[in-house]
Amino acid sequence: MRSLVLACLGVFLFGCETTKPEPIEAPQIFTHFKPSYSAPSELKTPQSTKTNLRITPPKNTKNKIITPPAKTTDLWQHIANNLHFPIEQNKALKKRINWYLQQPDYLQVMSKRAAPYLYHIVKKVEQQQLPIELALLPFVESGFRPTAHSSQQAVGVWQLVGATAHHFGVKSDQWYDGRQDVLAATDAALAYLSYLYKRFDGNWLHALAAYNSGEGRVKRAIKQNKKHGKSTDYWSLKLPQETADYVPKLLALSYLVKHPQQGFKRPKLAYKALTTHMNVGQQFDFSIIAKLSGVGSKQLHALNQGYLKNQSSPNGPHTLLLPIEQQALLNSSFFKTNFAGEYIVKQNDTLYSIARRFGMPLSTLKQLNNKQNNLIGIGEKLLVGQPKTLPESLTIDYKISPYLEHQEVVIATLEIDYEVQPGDTLWSISQLYNVPHSDLAKWNKLSASSMLKPGIQLVLFIPQAEKPQVTTIKKDLLLDLQKTLNQPR
Structure with missing residues (x-):
């Protein structure tokens, strides 16, 4: 019975339909475009095509004195310090890095929208011991617009569709739509991502792809590759173009947040709660x-x-x-x-x-x-x-x-x-x-x-x-x- 329920979930529970990149209020915000960007030296060319994005433990530090990093007062610096997904060089990733570098103020604009909520989102991610990269997903999904609606009826900064939101406890009626409530939607999105991570045997790339296009679609792509003796890593799967671009968007943004010296402006935001909840x-x-x-x-x-x-x-x-x-x-x-x-x-x-x-x-x-x-x-x-x-x-x-x-x-x-x-x-x-x-x-x-x-x-x-x-x-x-x-x- 359990397998039947999970199979059914795979058919109708897809968490998001990413809204198209927003032109950031008006095109004139980005008047100084940079030339096409070549791959930075920090991007590693993988020895194999398999990418599982598991966070690997640190190397043996026996007999070494480890000095803990100083506590930062900037929330974006804290995020950058805790980004751990390995970044690998490929065409899709370079394309997304180019896109961000042509709009160096992109994240500055998004950060202003996110300011009242971002501290709370980061804390929720950390409390559940999830990768801090997930805190960047609302920027990829919706440009951090709480009222964003996609053509597939996905709503909010996490772009949750009705069935997924309902399954993970988000309330919606004529008075209230929890998908537009940033922190309520965050709880549901993180619960769904945790579920997908387990369903795809600890592979975050597969889980993120499933969050975008649906669990069933990614499983079918994996099954098809197995059938033809091909690799089943994310980069080898045949997925819709939007999903194929989705993970590179997040990885490119993560890379540039960690390495702002490459020309991408990282915002500054106080590392403290700017808002408080009242019941x-x-x-x-x-x-x-x-x-x-x-x-x-x-x-x-x-x-x-x-x-x-x-x-x-x-x-x-x-x-x-x-x-x-x-x-x-x-x-x-x-x-x-x-x-x-x-x-x-x-x-x-x-x-x-x-x-x-x-x-x-x-x-x-x-x-x-x-x-x-x-x-x-x-x-x-x-x-x-x-x-x-x-x-x-x-x-x-x-x-x-x-x-x-x-x-x-x-x-x-x-x-x-x-x-x-x-x-x-x-x-x-x-x-x-x-x-x-x-x-x-x-x-x-x-x-x-x-x-x-x-x-x-x-x-x-x-x-x-x-x-x-x-x-x-x-x-x-x-x-x-x-x-x-x-x-x-």
């Missing part, structure tokens, strides 16, 4: 979230293009990507108003004891309260990490969704990153942030007894208070928001 926990209206957070409604829509309307679906998802990094978030009026409670200093209190009481780092407590030292006074009011509540209704007119009037309110959460320090354990971190130990392990796909390496990033979710108090939105605010809704988007 509102209920149906929301973009206009109200814009009012609460101070982020423009237009920018919220631009970051969250999976939502097809000005409201989220009554049945979810209810998550938003906000353009606030963690440090700015802690200092923002949005966080202080909606996610931070108030504590009045009592006799014998210290900042350290208050931080421990509320399960938060001392540095965070000082940051929330703009403290430059540890001095506090009796009766002083401090903001603490004991969150307040958002309004019960985050829709313009909640009668649009009567379901909201009777539903049990779901706890809202805010996503933050935490860098493991020497001596940290899952237990100590869970106590520090007042979150369940088991949840912390689950969020990071770890076991409860996992040992932590200093420097790795963990994800945590700050919850709201357990029993939100009902609040009402003032009539004049409603009228103001309704006017906003009636304006063209």
Whole structure:
């Protein structure tokens, strides 16, 4: 039965139909074209035609002192440092390198689109121990356009078709298309690529070709070559022209990201999250979230293009990507108003004891309260990490969704990153942030007894208070928001 199911998947699960290369806003962006490019000396001519693209372990380093590379502050440099696919000289690869070199600003333009999401994509790839090259696929697939649609009905930066997206858990309805939600689509695309990698016995070239044109098509090409006694490596397979060009596009881009001195401009991007996830926990209206957070409604829509309307679906998802990094978030009026409670200093209190009481780092407590030292006074009011509540209704007119009037309110959460320090354990971190130990392990796909390496990033979710108090939105605010809704988007 299992083999039958897998065979069926091979017929209808093809993840993407690559959109045609975009002319990058306007042709005049690339006014200085370079002459045709000859193969760089770093490209190795293979001794055989077989290419399996397995990441080989380093040579024996016994008795050698290995100095770890300095931690970079540039995300693109981090990507370049971790690219490991071997690059081999051939006509198809040289052709794609030429194409990129004739458009040296290509990746700069794409990087601007990717900036809010790329850090999260890289972390998802690394957490699953997949090749970092996969983080470059959305650039090859769609030029990193969240709303890209192909002639084959593939959608989003990962160009997922409906059947594949549905199979790997992406939700789509009249309110929301998860294929246009960059991070939701990333989860599905990586799951599909991992599946294909296993189906093709650990051959990444075959897996990537199948992602582009379908598992069944690549398997038939391999079978045909076996039948005629030919090599079954990717370069020897008879595939549609688009698929034959697809892998060279990725390998050429990987090569030029790693070797920007060849004339291809590698972008610079801060190696940190530029956005953070917020789970509102209920149906929301973009206009109200814009009012609460101070982020423009237009920018919220631009970051969250999976939502097809000005409201989220009554049945979810209810998550938003906000353009606030963690440090700015802690200092923002949005966080202080909606996610931070108030504590009045009592006799014998210290900042350290208050931080421990509320399960938060001392540095965070000082940051929330703009403290430059540890001095506090009796009766002083401090903001603490004991969150307040958002309004019960985050829709313009909640009668649009009567379901909201009777539903049990779901706890809202805010996503933050935490860098493991020497001596940290899952237990100590869970106590520090007042979150369940088991949840912390689950969020990071770890076991409860996992040992932590200093420097790795963990994800945590700050919850709201357990029993939100009902609040009402003032009539004049409603009228103001309704006017906003009636304006063209």
